[in-house]
Amino acid sequence: MNMAVVKTLAESRTESRPAAGKTIPMVEFQDVSKRFGAGTGGAEVVALDEVGLVVPRGSVTGIIGRSGAGKSTLIRLVNGLEKPTSGKVLVDGTDVAGLDEKSLRSVRRSIGMIFQHFNLLSSRTAFDNIALPLEIAGVDKATIEKRVTPLLELVGLSDKRNRYPSELSGGQKQRIGIARALATEPKLLLSDEATSALDPETTRSILALLQKINRDLGLTVLLITHEMEVIKTIADHVAVIDGGRIVEQGPTFDVFTAHKHETTRALLGGLSGMHLPEFLTTRMTKNPVAGSRTILRVVFKGENATEPMLARLGSDLGIEVNIMAGAVDEIAGRPFGMLVVSLLAEAEKVDRARGFLADHGLSSEVLGYVR
Amino acid sequence: MSADILALLIKATGQTLYMVAVAGLIGSLFGIPLGVFLATSERGELFPAPSVNKVLGLIVNATRSTPFIILVVAIIPFTRAVAGTSIGTTAAIVPLTIATIPFVARLVETAIREVDPGLTEAARAMGASPMQIVFKVLLAEARPGIASALTLTIVSLIGYAAMVGAIGGGGLGDLGIRYGYQRFMPDVMAIVVLVLIILVQLVQSAGDRLARQFDKRNRPK
Numbered sequence: 336m337n338m339a340v341v342k343t344l345a346e347s348r349t350e351s352r353p354a355a356g357k358t359i360p361m362v363e364f365q366d367v368s369k370r371f372g373a374g375t376g377g378a379e380v381v382a383l384d385e386v387g388l389v390v391p392r393g394s395v396t397g398i399i400g401r402s403g404a405g406k407s408t409l410i411r412l413v414n415g416l417e418k419p420t421s422g423k424v425l426v427d428g429t430d431v432a433g434l435d436e437k438s439l440r441s442v443r444r445s446i447g448m449i450f451q452h453f454n455l456l457s458s459r460t461a462f463d464n465i466a467l468p469l470e471i472a473g474v475d476k477a478t479i480e481k482r483v484t485p486l487l488e489l490v491g492l493s494d495k496r497n498r499y500p501s502e503l504s505g506g507q508k509q510r511i512g513i514a515r516a517l518a519t520e521p522k523l524l525l526s527d528e529a530t531s532a533l534d535p536e537t538t539r540s541i542l543a544l545l546q547k548i549n550r551d552l553g554l555t556v557l558l559i560t561h562e563m564e565v566i567k568t569i570a571d572h573v574a575v576i577d578g579g580r581i582v583e584q585g586p587t588f589d590v591f592t593a594h595k596h597e598t599t600r601a602l603l604g605g606l607s608g609m610h611l612p613e614f615l616t617t618r619m620t621k622n623p624v625a626g627s628r629t630i631l632r633v634v635f636k637g638e639n640a641t642e643p644m645l646a647r648l649g650s651d652l653g654i655e656v657n658i659m660a661g662a663v664d665e666i667a668g669r670p671f672g673m674l675v676v677s678l679l680a681e682a683e684k685v686d687r688a689r690g691f692l693a694d695h696g697l698s699s700e701v702l703g704y705v706r
Numbered sequence: 707m708s709a710d711i712l713a714l715l716i717k718a719t720g721q722t723l724y725m726v727a728v729a730g731l732i733g734s735l736f737g738i739p740l741g742v743f744l745a746t747s748e749r750g751e752l753f754p755a756p757s758v759n760k761v762l763g764l765i766v767n768a769t770r771s772t773p774f775i776i777l778v779v780a781i782i783p784f785t786r787a788v789a790g791t792s793i794g795t796t797a798a799i800v801p802l803t804i805a806t807i808p809f810v811a812r813l814v815e816t817a818i819r820e821v822d823p824g825l826t827e828a829a830r831a832m833g834a835s836p837m838q839i840v841f842k843v844l845l846a847e848a849r850p851g852i853a854s855a856l857t858l859t860i861v862s863l864i865g866y867a868a869m870v871g872a873i874g875g876g877g878l879g880d881l882g883i884r885y886g887y888q889r890f891m892p893d894v895m896a897i898v899v900l901v902l903i904i905l906v907q908l909v910q911s912a913g914d915r916l917a918r919q920f921d922k923r924n925r926p927k
Contacts, residue, residue, distance in 0.1 A: 414831055443833035454828035457923045458846045468832040470842065499922040519832070 359428045361523055361555040362390035362413055367422035369408050369579075382408040384579040386422070390572070395549050395556040397570030397587070399563065399602055405579040406559035410525050413557065414446045415439045427522065444472050447516030451528035453508040455500040455515075462487065462496045465514045472519055486514040490544065506537035513544060517552075524548070526558035530565055538562075542569050563602055567591070567666050575599045587667040592636050593698060611675060611702070612660050619703035627704040628677040629685045630659070634698045635672035644695055645676065654688050655679045677705060711894060714881060719901060721795050722877040725870065726863045729802035733863075734856060736803075737810025740766075742840055744811060745818035752826070752836040766808040775869050777801055782873070798875030802866055810859050817851025818844050850921035857913025861906050868902070878902055 369383040382405045390396040400406050411417040412424045415431045423430045431442055455464045465483045474482070487493045490510035500508055509529060516524055526545065530538040546569045549556050560566060566573050566587060573591070574584035577598040583590050591603060611619075619630060633645075648654050661674040678685055689699050740762065746752040747759040772780070778801040785800040786792040821844055829843045845852070868879020878898050886895025 416827065416830060440833040440835065443831060446831070448828070448831040450824060450828060452822075452824055454822070454824040456825060456843065456847055458849060458920070467829075467842065471829070471832050471834045471838050501923050525831075 359392070360389045360425075361392045361394075361427060362388075362396075362557060363423075363425040364388040364409075364412070365423040365425065367412065367419045367424055369405075369412065369417065370420045381579050383412075383419070386576075386579070386581050388574055388581055388584060390555060390557050393549075393553055393555055394572050395546065395558070395569050396572040396574070397566040398557070398559045398574045398576055399561065399566050400559075400576035400598070401561060401602075404576045406561075406576055407527065409576065410527055410557065410559045413523070413525055414443050414448060444468070444519045445521050446523045446525060447519070447521040448525040448527065449509065449512045449516050449529045451531045453500070453505075453512045453532075455508055455511055457500055460497045460499055461492060461503070461511050464500070464511055465518055468515060468518045482518060483514075486517055489517070489548075490514045504537075505533050506540060509533065509537075509541050510544065513541075513548070517548070517554075522555065524554050524556045526556060526560075528560055529558065531560065531562065535564075538564070539568070545569060567664070571667050575602065588636070588669050588671070591666050592634055592671055615659060615675070615705065618705050620705070621703060623682065623704045624706060627706045628657070628679050629682075630675065630677050630702045630705055631685070631689070632700045632702055633674045633676060633692060634700075635663075635674070636669070636696070644692060644697060645674070648678075648688055648691065652684070652688055652691060654684055675702070711885070711891075714885070715894075715897060715901070718876060718878045718881040718898075719905075721875070722864065722867050722879075722905075725795060725799055725802055725867045725875065725877060726860060728799050729806050729867075730856075730860050730863055732799075732803045733806025733859065734810050737807045737859075738814050738852070740807065740811040741814025742818055742844065744815040746836075746840070746844070752839060766811055769804065769808040770812070774801070774805055774866050775872060777805055778870060778873055785873075793874040795874075795876050798867070798870035798873060798877075801873075802863060802870065805866060806859060806863060809862065810855065813855030813858060814848075814852055817848040817855055820851055821847045850917045850923075853913060853917040853920055857910060857917070860909050860913070864902065864905055864909070 364386045367383055367386045367388075368381070371380040371382055372378060386405075386409065388398075388409075398406055398409060408417055412419055413426060413431070415434065419432050422432070424432050426442065426446070429442065431439065434442060456467065459467065462483055465486055466479045469479045469482060484493075487496055490513055492507060492510055492514070495503060495507060495511075500511070503511065512529070524545075529545075530541050533541060542565060545556055545558075548554050549569075556569075558565065558570070570587050572585065573587040574581050575590070575596060575598055576582070577596075582596040583599050590599065615630065620627070623629070645656050645658070648656050655678070657677045657679075659675045659677055661672065663670060663672040665671065678688060680688065685701070689701075692699050743753065744759060744762060744766070747755045749756050769777070778798075781801055781804060782792045784804075785797050788800050789797045791797050825843050825847060826839055829839045834842065867875070867877050868882070870877065871880025871883055878901060882895050882898035885891045886898055
């Protein structure tokens with residue numbers, strides 16, 4: 336991909352950005368509820384319940400949840416494809432819920448969107464698909480040519496310019512979708528499960544492209560997904576949604592390494608080191624019995640992962656430590672390790688050990704007891 | 707075959723083509739927008755007007771369930787008001803057009819409904835107005851379906867045009883009935899049928915070629 340192209344695109348964007356806007360978040364949900372079927376006499380479905388959410392300017396914010404958790408509804412509220420039943424949806428300070436169709440259309444031109452199934456027009460070539468939002472905005476032919484060509488280059492598909500979507504692979508289609516979303520030089524990019532229909536390798540390349548766009552063009556990205564991998568790879572902020580409520584949100588590293596909510600834990604199940612080996616789970620009991628060993632999960636975050644804390648448990652406190660399982664992963668670009676250890680010590684000593692670990696910035700969690 | 711019969715055949719073919727062309731054109735002119743409206747006017751769609759949709763749907767169904775030959779006779783006063791006469795080739799165009807409009811409308815409605823709703827959503831997300839969505843997305847994407855729909859319409863019109871001999875409309879069907887059947891001239895009947903087969907074949911293969919050309923959905927990678 337061409338760096339010069341990225342640079343020109345980035346420059347043209349910086350000029351149009353208001354300097355004072357730095358402090359307002361790009362998107363803010365204030366007590367947003369959405370109910371379907373209200374007032375029609377049928378069963379009412381609560382899709383979103385009093386949602387409060389902040390998408391910081393310039394961030395990649397991910398919303399993760401199971402299917403049916405309300406993710407799709409949530410992202411569609413941002414560009415007014417859905418209207419909230421109550422509450423405010425502020426995009427760059429403007430409440431989009433209160434806009435009429437006409438003003439909403441101009442707001443939508445400043446928000447790009449990409450989709451799980453790409454939603455490219457089969458009757459248009461790659462070039463003409465990218466040109467569509469510009470045609471809709473009434474941009475003249477010469478300008479369209481000038482805008483679309485560098486976008487094809489940015490997504491690495493200059494040679495596919497005159498190809499129809501049916502002649503492209505899934506990953507190429509999504510690249511065209513991304514180029515199309517960028518055509519009107521938006522300040523915000525919405526991604527609706529953009530990698531869910533792609534294989535793992537293509538997923539990685541699309542995520543890398545999104546990350547590059549976020550960094551180089553300073554574009555805020557709001558994405559919804561059910562894949563932990565996506566969040567782990569590119570989201571610097573995350574919100575966990577369950578049953579129409581945001582149950583946790585904050586910087587990805589913090590939320591994932593010190594998760595408080597059951598849903599987050601369940602979603603994290605896919606992360607390496609979260610699964611306990613079977614020989615442990617089958618033998619583990621909830622309460623200690625005489626002579627049992629305490630099973631502890633110790634979480635290492637980034638910087639403190641290197642210090643030989645476990646060795647010092649032995650030497651300083653005289654506790655015998657056995658390592659049962661462990662893994663090191665990376666979240667939002669920071670190393671994150673987990674060790675499952677067993678301690679042969681009485682409850683009071685285990686507490687001292689945990690206190691010692693906490694003093695050195697390591698969180699731990701008692702998982703159970705094994706005889 | 708005598709020169710007289712040949713002249714009659716040429717004249718009848720001309721009348722059939724004339725009726726099919728004019729009725730097809732005017733019928734499509736009204737039928738395509740009606741079809742688009744039927745496909746986009748239910749609750750929550752681009753031009754939500756569920757009650758108008760229902761009424762138009764009823765009228766379309768009523769027209770389509772009336773046998774064509776009865777429609778021809780039933781609307782004679784209307785035909786006279788529009789064409790100035792109720793007899794002849796030009797007069798025959800009126801009932802042909804009236805029958806074509808709902809026919810085209812239903813087929814176009816189906817073609818439009820087959821367009822992936824995700825495309826409409828994507829266009830809305832780009833800030834497209836409902837009219838832009840109709841022209842840039844729905845009609846563009848439904849082109850192969852609409853080409854097939856119009857092909858089917860013209861083929862059916864060729865068949866309908868054979869019935870308007872009843873009001874002096876002339877055409878190939880009329881020639882076949884009056885000479886081939888009533889005057890016991892099986893050779894005329896055979897030739898009329900042959901010409902009709904050739905016409906339908908030509909229309910069908912031209913239409914198919916057009917639909918294929920519009921359809922970019924299954925191109926080899």
